[in-house]
Every structure is written in C-alpha cells, then in structure tokens.
Amino acid sequence: WIHRFGEIMIVQMPEEMSLIPADEDGKFPYLMQFMDGNRIDLTLVPFDLINKFVGQDSLSKLLLDKDNCIVEFPPASDRGYLIKKPTEKEFLDCCNEFWWCSTNVAKGLWREELSYAKGILDGPVRDMFIVMLEWHIGMKTDFTVNAGKFGKLFEQYIEKDMWEQFKRTYSNAEYEDIWESFFAMGDMFRKVANGFANAYGYQYPQSDDDRVTSYLKHVKALTKDSTSIY
Structure with missing residues (x-):
C-alpha cells in the first residue's frame, strides 16, 4: 500500500x-x-x-x-532542538571524554591502524568536539538557536577564523595529515572550552589537557622500532 x-x-x-x-x-x-x-x-x-x-x-x-x-x-x-547550556559536570564530562579518547587516537596512529585511529578520532573525540562547539554557539546566542545535526549549521554561527580552523580538523588518510588535523582539533577544543569556562565560571581541566597533550606529542615522536613508550 x-x-x-x-x-x-x-x-x-x-x-x-x-x-x-x-x-x-x-x-x-x-x-x-x-x-x-x-x-x-x-x-x-x-x-x-x-x-x-x-x-x-x-x-x-x-x-x-x-x-x-x-x-x-x-x-x-x-x-x-535548541542548544542547552551544560552544567559544570556536563562540561567537565565532555572535556574528560575528549582527552581520554584522544590517547587511543595516538596509539592507533603510531601503530598505523588507520581505521581504528580514524574511528576514534571521528567518533567519540569529534563527538565531544562538536558538543563543545555547540555550547560555544549557545553562549554567543544565549542558547536560542539550533546548530543542526552534526553541526551542519556551524558555518552560519561560528566566527570566520574559527570556521577555517574547524575545516583543518578534517584530514585525508595520510598519517602525518591525520596527526596535523588531530592537533588542530585539540588546539581548537582547548580554546573554545577555556572561553566557555571563563564565561560561566567553570573550571577547565588544564592539567589533564597538559598531560595528555604532552603524551600525544611524545607518542608521535616515537620511532617505529620502539619497544616501550618511555
């Protein structure tokens, strides 16, 4: 019928x-x-x-x-569908998930496990990245807009320079390019999250960020014949 x-x-x-x-x-x-x-x-x-x-x-x-x-x-x-302002706990959970899962991206990239690394990067890591950008837009608009599924309306709402940086978080299948886009995502997440935290009196987990970022850079620098991380 x-x-x-x-x-x-x-x-x-x-x-x-x-x-x-x-x-x-x-x-x-x-x-x-x-x-x-x-x-x-x-x-x-x-x-x-x-x-x-x-x-x-x-x-x-x-x-x-x-x-x-x-x-x-x-x-x-x-x-x-409007973006909702997060509690501080929700904000911290987003930061924790982003940086926690980032360690697995580094592991996959060093091992040259392409689908695993991209799966984590474009799965849970990007999911939290998108959420943080939604909150940034919510902050700018007093939480009165809908940014669309998967952030499809981001270009309409975020600053032009931020949009250009956002595009740099997408890469091809070359490992060096993935690393570059991965670090670009981390830099942008840090900037946006700090701005949001400052606006609402939340505490950004800078120590987690520092330790994980240092670890990511260390893993990237490891030679392929390394038998241990340190």
Missing part, C-alpha cells in the same frame, strides 16, 4: 531489523525515499498509544484529527 505515495527508491522499517536493535515501543515506522526526490517518514501507532508519542518531536504539526483522539498538541517549534 505504500506504493501509492510514489515510485520507491528504498524503504527502511527499523522495527523489523535485527542488526540495529528495534525500539519495540509500540510504534511502527516506514522510512521511505522516493525516486522523485521526496521522502516520507511514516509512523503507525496503536490508537491507545497515540498520546504517548504526542510532543516527542517539537517540530511536529497536527494536520488532521478526525476522531478527536489527540488530547493536547503543542504548537510546532524548534524548542526541542
């Missing part, structure tokens, strides 16, 4: 997948990409569970309720 919406390119039904665990919360989504470029994410929900899901996405808009089964439907807005 979904073919009545148009010629289908590909469909995903998350609740029927085994590789990626299903939510199993009562709803059944059809994610449909059509050949004409349109996309529909259609979610079917049992009648008695409808109001459980109302309001979960603040951008939702009620188009039709023939049976008056929706108890209350808030006006659509991006309120659920």
Whole structure:
C-alpha cells in the first residue's frame, strides 16, 4: 500500500531489523525515499498509544484529527532542538571524554591502524568536539538557536577564523595529515572550552589537557622500532 505515495527508491522499517536493535515501543515506522526526490517518514501507532508519542518531536504539526483522539498538541517549534547550556559536570564530562579518547587516537596512529585511529578520532573525540562547539554557539546566542545535526549549521554561527580552523580538523588518510588535523582539533577544543569556562565560571581541566597533550606529542615522536613508550 505504500506504493501509492510514489515510485520507491528504498524503504527502511527499523522495527523489523535485527542488526540495529528495534525500539519495540509500540510504534511502527516506514522510512521511505522516493525516486522523485521526496521522502516520507511514516509512523503507525496503536490508537491507545497515540498520546504517548504526542510532543516527542517539537517540530511536529497536527494536520488532521478526525476522531478527536489527540488530547493536547503543542504548537510546532524548534524548542526541542535548541542548544542547552551544560552544567559544570556536563562540561567537565565532555572535556574528560575528549582527552581520554584522544590517547587511543595516538596509539592507533603510531601503530598505523588507520581505521581504528580514524574511528576514534571521528567518533567519540569529534563527538565531544562538536558538543563543545555547540555550547560555544549557545553562549554567543544565549542558547536560542539550533546548530543542526552534526553541526551542519556551524558555518552560519561560528566566527570566520574559527570556521577555517574547524575545516583543518578534517584530514585525508595520510598519517602525518591525520596527526596535523588531530592537533588542530585539540588546539581548537582547548580554546573554545577555556572561553566557555571563563564565561560561566567553570573550571577547565588544564592539567589533564597538559598531560595528555604532552603524551600525544611524545607518542608521535616515537620511532617505529620502539619497544616501550618511555
């Protein structure tokens, strides 16, 4: 029956997948990409569970309720996507995750384990980097904007010189270039995090930064025939 919406390119039904665990919360989504470029994410929900899901996405808009089964439907807005100011604990957790995982990037680069090093760098390390940049944007805008998924709107909100530095955190598959982009990310994280900490009276973990950064530089300088770190 979904073919009545148009010629289908590909469909995903998350609740029927085994590789990626299903939510199993009562709803059944059809994610449909059509050949004409349109996309529909259609979610079917049992009648008695409808109001459980109302309001979960603040951008939702009620188009039709023939049976008056929706108890209350808030006006659509991006309120659920606005950058939220972190507590000091959340700020410190972000810093800790960034620098902790950075040690694994260095290990992977020295061993020339490309996919491992890039996986950690562009996974948990970059995730925290993105979060810190979101907070920077939140600080500048009084936490009234949405920077988009994976920071897709960063260019719109961060300073021009910062955007140029941000681009330097992406590299190709050459180890020396990855090291360079890795250190560029660390430099930028440090600058942004310190600025945020100063603005809100938080304490940036400078000693962690110093020790880890020194370690990263030491690992980079190790010869390939080294049998121990020190």
